[in-house]
Amino acid sequence: MSVYETVRTKRATRKFSDQPIAEQDLTRILDAGRWSGSSKNNQPWHFVVLQERERLAALSECGQWARHLAGATVGIALVSGDWMERWPVAFDLGRATQNMMLVAQEMGIGSVIANIYEIEKANALLGLPADKMCYSAISFGYPAELDKFTRPPRAGAKRSFVEVVHWERW
Amino acid sequence: MSVYETVRTKRATRKFSDQPIAEQDLTRILDAGRWSGSSKNNQPWHFVVLQERERLAALSECGQWARHLAGATVGIALVSGDWMERWPVAFDLGRATQNMMLVAQEMGIGSVIANIYEIEKANALLGLPADKMCYSAISFGYPAELDKFTRPPRAGAKRSFVEVVHWERW
Numbered sequence: 001m002s003v004y005e006t007v008r009t010k011r012a013t014r015k016f017s018d019q020p021i022a023e024q025d026l027t028r029i030l031d032a033g034r035w036s037g038s039s040k041n042n043q044p045w046h047f048v049v050l051q052e053r054e055r056l057a058a059l060s061e062c063g064q065w066a067r068h069l070a071g072a073t074v075g076i077a078l079v080s081g082d083w084m085e086r087w088p089v090a091f092d093l094g095r096a097t098q099n100m101m102l103v104a105q106e107m108g109i110g111s112v113i114a115n116i117y118e119i120e121k122a123n124a125l126l127g128l129p130a131d132k133m134c135y136s137a138i139s140f141g142y143p144a145e146l147d148k149f150t151r152p153p154r155a156g157a158k159r160s161f162v163e164v165v166h167w168e169r170w
Numbered sequence: 171m172s173v174y175e176t177v178r179t180k181r182a183t184r185k186f187s188d189q190p191i192a193e194q195d196l197t198r199i200l201d202a203g204r205w206s207g208s209s210k211n212n213q214p215w216h217f218v219v220l221q222e223r224e225r226l227a228a229l230s231e232c233g234q235w236a237r238h239l240a241g242a243t244v245g246i247a248l249v250s251g252d253w254m255e256r257w258p259v260a261f262d263l264g265r266a267t268q269n270m271m272l273v274a275q276e277m278g279i280g281s282v283i284a285n286i287y288e289i290e291k292a293n294a295l296l297g298l299p300a301d302k303m304c305y306s307a308i309s310f311g312y313p314a315e316l317d318k319f320t321r322p323p324r325a326g327a328k329r330s331f332v333e334v335v336h337w338e339r340w
Contacts, residue, residue: 003176004173006173007205007273035323041327045330093261095265106173
C-alpha cells in the first residue's frame with residue numbers, strides 16, 4: 001500500500017477484534033517509532049508495551065477518552081521527560097506516533113490515541129522513574145468493524161484546503 | 171513504496187537540487203498534512219507555503235539550524251495558536267508533519283525540519299494575526315545528493331530496540 005493511500009484512508013479505530021498481533025508485526029510497529037526523526041536526533045521517547053488485560057484496563061482509566069485502551073490488543077504508552085516549555089519533545093513524540101500508526105495501518109492493524117490526563121496515576125502504573133512521564137498511549141488491534149477501517153474518508157471531516165493552506169503570507 | 175520501507179529509509183535531506191516540485195505533488199504533500207488525525211479532530215494547523223527565494227532566505231534566519239530553508243524548493247511554515255500548556259497541539263503538528271514528509275519521501279522529495287527560535291520575527295515575515303504563531307518549518311526539495319537520499323540507515327544512528335522498548339512496566 002502506498003504511503004499516500006495509507007495516509008488518505010487512515011481512520012481512528014476504537015473497537016478491536018480478538019485477533020492477536022504477531023510478534024514480528026509488533027516489532028515492525030515499534031521499530032517504525034524508534035526510527036523516527038527527531039530534533040537534534042534526541043529520540044526523546046520510551047515505549048512501554050502493554051498486553052496484559054488488567055494493566056490495559058487500568059491505563060484506560062487515566063484519561064477521559066481513553067476507554068478504548070481497555071479493549072486494545074496492544075497498548076503502547078509514550079514516555080518521555082518533562083515536556084513543559086519543550087515544544088520539540090511533544091512534536092517529536094507526534095512524529096514517532098504517526099510512524100507507528102501508519103505502519104500498523106498498512107498491515108491492517110487499526111489504532112487510536114488516548115491522551116493521559118491522570119499522569120501521576122499512569123506513571124505509578126507503569127513504574128516510571130521520577131524524571132519520566134506518560135502523556136499519551138496508543139491502542140492497536142485488528143478492527144472489529146472492517147467496513148469502518150476501509151471506508152473512504154468522511155466528507156467534511158477535515159477543514160478544506162483553502163482554509164488551511166496559505167501562499168507566501170497569511 | 172511501502173510505508174514500512176519509507177519509514178525505514180527516511181533520512182533528513184538538507185541540500186536540494188534545482189528540480190521544481192510539480193503543483194500536483196505539492197498538493198499531495200499538503201493534503202497529507204491536512205488529513206492527519208488530531209486530538210478531538212481539532213486540526214490545530216495552518217500551512218504557509220513559501221516558494222519565493224527571498225522569503226525562504228528570510229525565514230532561514232529565524233532559527234539557529236534553519237539555514238537549509240534558504241535552499242529549499244518549497245518551505246512549509248507550520249502555524250498554530252499558542253502551544254504553551256497545550257501538549258496535544260505540538261503533538262498533533264508533529265503527526266501532520268510526519269504525514270507530509272513521508273508522502274514527499276515516497277515521491278522522491280527530501281525534507282527536513284527547522285525549529286523557529288525567533289518566533290516574533292517569523293510571525294511578522296508571514297503576516298500572521300496576533301493569535302497565531304510559527305514554531306517550525308519544513309524544507310522540501312529533490313535531493314542534491316541522491317546517494318544520501320537512498321542509502322540505508324546509518325548503523326547506530328538510533329537508540330537500540332532494548333533501550334527504547336519496555337514490556338508491561340519500565
